Amino acid sequence: MADEDYHEIFENFERKNGFSAVPEVVSDVLFTLDSDRASLGEIAEIIKRDPGLSANIMKYANSGAYLLSKSLSSVDQAIRVIGMKPLKGLCLAIPVFERYGHVAGVRETWLHSRATSMACSILAKAIKFPEPDVAETAGLLHDIGKLVLAVATAKFFQSQIMIADSRDRDADWRQEKRLLGFNHCFIGAWFARKFNLPQILIEGILWHHEFEKSSYGRDLACLTFIGDQMAVAVGKEHPDFVFVEPGIVRALNHLRIDDRLLREVLTECLGRVARMAA
Amino acid sequence: MKPVLVRLEPLTIGTVIVSDVADPRGRLLVKAPVPLDEALKDLLRQHGVREVFIEDRRKGGEESEKVLQSEREMLLRRLAFLGDGHAEKALKTLLIETIEKFYTELTE
Ligand SMILES: [Fe+2]
Ligand SMILES: [Fe+2]
Numbered sequence: 001m002a003d004e005d006y007h008e009i010f011e012n013f014e015r016k017n018g019f020s021a022v023p024e025v026v027s028d029v030l031f032t033l034d035s036d037r038a039s040l041g042e043i044a045e046i047i048k049r050d051p052g053l054s055a056n057i058m059k060y061a062n063s064g065a066y067l068l069s070k071s072l073s074s075v076d077q078a079i080r081v082i083g084m085k086p087l088k089g090l091c092l093a094i095p096v097f098e099r100y101g102h103v104a105g106v107r108e109t110w111l112h113s114r115a116t117s118m119a120c121s122i123l124a125k126a127i128k129f130p131e132p133d134v135a136e137t138a139g140l141l142h143d144i145g146k147l148v149l150a151v152a153t154a155k156f157f158q159s160q161i162m163i164a165d166s167r168d169r170d171a172d173w174r175q176e177k178r179l180l181g182f183n184h185c186f187i188g189a190w191f192a193r194k195f196n197l198p199q200i201l202i203e204g205i206l207w208h209h210e211f212e213k214s215s216y217g218r219d220l221a222c223l224t225f226i227g228d229q230m231a232v233a234v235g236k237e238h239p240d241f242v243f244v245e246p247g248i249v250r251a252l253n254h255l256r257i258d259d260r261l262l263r264e265v266l267t268e269c270l271g272r273v274a275r276m277a278a
Numbered sequence: 279m280k281p282v283l284v285r286l287e288p289l290t291i292g293t294v295i296v297s298d299v300a301d302p303r304g305r306l307l308v309k310a311p312v313p314l315d316e317a318l319k320d321l322l323r324q325h326g327v328r329e330v331f332i333e334d335r336r337k338g339g340e341e342s343e344k345v346l347q348s349e350r351e352m353l354l355r356r357l358a359f360l361g362d363g364h365a366e367k368a369l370k371t372l373l374i375e376t377i378e379k380f381y382t383e384l385t386e
Contacts, residue, residue, distance in 0.1 A: 244356055
């Protein structure tokens with residue numbers, strides 16, 4: 001892996017104020033969440049200090065990510081629905097995706113990430129995965145490395161968008177590895193590490209296209225990959241690569257997901273994605 | 279009738295958009311309800327809007343047939359990397375059947 005090259009990308013991202021997109025209060029939220037004695041009320045109070053973040057969290061909670069009988073009207077309600085564990089990932093993802101929504105491919109990556117998060121959460125419940133909240137967050141953050149690429153290597157990313165549906169090409173992550181020396185999974189894991197996310201989540205992000213390589217979080221990486229591919233199948237594809245990958249067959253076998261279960265999960269996913277707000 | 283999110287491209291002129299449309303930065307582009315015309319379609323395209331909410335028509339008709347056809351084409355395109363091996367073929371069939379069933383029921 002070409003060390004200098006990815007350092008350059010990270011520096012470039014920071015130069016473009018990538019991390020200033022994460023509002024001040026997020027570090028307080030992360031700190032409080034890490035302290036183990038946080039309450040939802042306390043977290044809500046911190047989030048409310050930033051009206052932009054509050055509005056975006058409410059928008060997210062009302063956007064179809066959760067099954068609601070009526071729309072949520074306060075930050076407190078929204079946070080209760082989201083729950084403590086997924087909050088960390090959300091507080092990181094929402095501001096950066098919001099901040100770079102105008103960059104080519106970022107909005108599509110956000111829609112894809114939200115659909116993947118939904119698919120992972122549905123799938124996790126269906127197979128009784130021990131940590132459905134972690135699966136939901138892994139889905140939301142799995143392609144955060146793509147956002148960094150879109151911002152820091154805009155030319156490269158745009159060139160990939162141009163050939164997104166070309167049949168004469170490699171999958172996004174292989175193509176990145178070949179042309180840049182590393183891929184969005186690697187950058188995503190770096191991002192997750194920088195914000196102190198749990199090791200299992202870092203593994204899930206790092207190996208979401210190569211779950212067999214993960215020794216520590218293979219099932220999560222595999223589940224994230226299936227969620228990712230289901231999002232593509234139902235139409236929330238990657239802006240830079242529109243296809244479902246053949247590797248999904250191995251992943252389904254690994255988690256022993258049979259046809260009946262896959263049909264069920266896919267149908268639920270289709271319904272939820274169709275109701276997802278743009 | 280509940281609104282359903284569909285791709286902008288195949289929609290015919292006159293289809294009513296039933297939910298406000300914002301650009302990727304969240305700025306309001308158009309207030310709903312509004313019938314689609316060429317100028318509006320262009321404006322939305324220029325602002326990177328690919329999908330809009332229309333009414334979920336369960337009675338079928340030309341519009342839903344077009345939406346269905348477009349979904350089918352997009353789906354086949356997305357599955358083009360799955361090969362001809364037994365497992366990949368079986369998976370492809372399952373995905374197509376499940377997704378087509380979903381859209382057929384939605385537009386019926
Ligand atoms: Fe990915
Ligand atoms: Fe993805």
